[in-house]
Amino acid sequence: MYAKCGHLADARRLFDEMPERNVVSWSALICGYADAGMHSAAMEIFRLALEEAVPVNDFTVSCILRVCAAATLFELGAQVHARSIKTALNASPFVGSSLVSLYSKCGLVECAYQVFGEAPERNLGIWNAGLNASAQHGHTTAAFQRFMDMQNAGFRPNSITFLSLITACSHAGLVDEGKRYFSLMKEYRIEPQAEHYAAMVDLLGRVGRISEALGLIESMPMEPPEYVWGALLMACRMFKDADAAAIAAKRLFETGSRSSGAHMLLSSTYAAAGRHMDAALARKAMRDAGVRKETGLSWLEAAGEVHTFVSNCRRHPRSNEIYNVLEKVGEKMEAAGYVADTSAVVKDVDKDEKQATMRYHSERLAIGLGLLIVPEGVPIRVMKNLRVCDDCHNAVKYLSKCTGRIVILRDNRRFHRFEDGVCSCGDFW
Ligand SMILES: [Zn+2]
Ligand SMILES: [Zn+2]
Numbered sequence: 001m002y003a004k005c006g007h008l009a010d011a012r013r014l015f016d017e018m019p020e021r022n023v024v025s026w027s028a029l030i031c032g033y034a035d036a037g038m039h040s041a042a043m044e045i046f047r048l049a050l051e052e053a054v055p056v057n058d059f060t061v062s063c064i065l066r067v068c069a070a071a072t073l074f075e076l077g078a079q080v081h082a083r084s085i086k087t088a089l090n091a092s093p094f095v096g097s098s099l100v101s102l103y104s105k106c107g108l109v110e111c112a113y114q115v116f117g118e119a120p121e122r123n124l125g126i127w128n129a130g131l132n133a134s135a136q137h138g139h140t141t142a143a144f145q146r147f148m149d150m151q152n153a154g155f156r157p158n159s160i161t162f163l164s165l166i167t168a169c170s171h172a173g174l175v176d177e178g179k180r181y182f183s184l185m186k187e188y189r190i191e192p193q194a195e196h197y198a199a200m201v202d203l204l205g206r207v208g209r210i211s212e213a214l215g216l217i218e219s220m221p222m223e224p225p226e227y228v229w230g231a232l233l234m235a236c237r238m239f240k241d242a243d244a245a246a247i248a249a250k251r252l253f254e255t256g257s258r259s260s261g262a263h264m265l266l267s268s269t270y271a272a273a274g275r276h277m278d279a280a281l282a283r284k285a286m287r288d289a290g291v292r293k294e295t296g297l298s299w300l301e302a303a304g305e306v307h308t309f310v311s312n313c314r315r316h317p318r319s320n321e322i323y324n325v326l327e328k329v330g331e332k333m334e335a336a337g338y339v340a341d342t343s344a345v346v347k348d349v350d351k352d353e354k355q356a357t358m359r360y361h362s363e364r365l366a367i368g369l370g371l372l373i374v375p376e377g378v379p380i381r382v383m384k385n386l387r388v389c390d391d392c393h394n395a396v397k398y399l400s401k402c403t404g405r406i407v408i409l410r411d412n413r414r415f416h417r418f419e420d421g422v423c424s425c426g427d428f429w
Helices: 008-017 021-037 039-051 056-072 075-085 093-105 108-116 124-136 140-152 159-172 175-187 193-208 209-220 226-238 242-254 262-274 275-287 321-337 351-359 362-373 392-403
Strands: 295-304 305-310 380-384 408-409 414-417
Touching: 008 021, 021 056, 039 056, 039 262, 056 075, 056 093, 075 093, 093 108, 093 124, 093 305, 108 124, 108 275, 124 140, 124 159, 140 159, 140 414, 175 193, 193 209, 193 226, 193 262, 209 226, 209 242, 226 262, 242 380, 262 275, 262 414, 295 362, 305 362, 321 392, 351 414, 362 380, 362 392, 362 408
Parallel strands: 380 408
Antiparallel strands: 295 305, 295 380, 408 414
């Protein structure tokens, strides 16, 4: 009860003082922490529950899996999965849908499909999780098929279903289909939320229909939140539309946002459009507003350990080997036709130096370590907290071709599965 209202400290005190705790009180606390985004606290209580051999129910397991998914802790999640098979809790559609989301979020869409396919009982949640997995990974046809199947199985789509469908269309640049699903919502009497508008802006923006996207935002019945303007800004960056970017950024800052990402996008749009003076002014405005650039972080989970990198860092104990392997692969990549794109780097450095700054973005260091420690034949899975830049995206395509490795990179936008020189996003991201 306390946990539900967000009074977690009170909930914890009550829990600690309880003479007898039951499965309900354990679950309430774990899920309370999970919903509040306090992942390590949720984990800690879950471990305690296991130590004290408290019987956990499907609700608890599904909460802890959601924590693993949010933190992309694949190995831990897989352990919870294995445990749930022993206790037969994996048959629950609540556990099933959390497992589908976990595997999908960790980049292992095949595992997600397997859990979905083998689920003995399906509710709307697991249908949505299955559909969303297809959408996230750009399997558009599978997503549309899933939508048909769920209706044939007697489930009525909800607002989450439509959000996944529009996302699927967006990833594939299918504007007409996206519009069709957006208007289909009305037939189901589901009012589009700001998230649906953001997904539509994303869809229109990705194919360069920026003024149409702006028109859609103007037509929103509610005040457009920050992320809607953010989606437009992202499109402006992609199509180097500096004038629209200025409008989007202005409106975004009016929402009271202090996002460093927006400032950076605006300045890099100016830089990409060749307006270096404006780019410098945008960065100055960011400094004047006291906004600090969010540090780009990439991490790789392997053998129970999470290795985290920032750009150009040498803190990892195997740094020398990482730089060496990247250097060697880099030569092969250049021989295969890779040319570093330095247009987004606005610093006054000469070309060679620019190239060095680009080459060691955090995701490349994480992939470098992956080349060293992830066994051949196993995909290298890397997560990043910011959007992957154009140059790294292009570089990883070459890297996958030159090394024969599959790289799965999840940035803050979507999944990229690089294999044999192409990316699953089809260069829409
Ligand atoms: Zn990069
Ligand atoms: Zn991609």
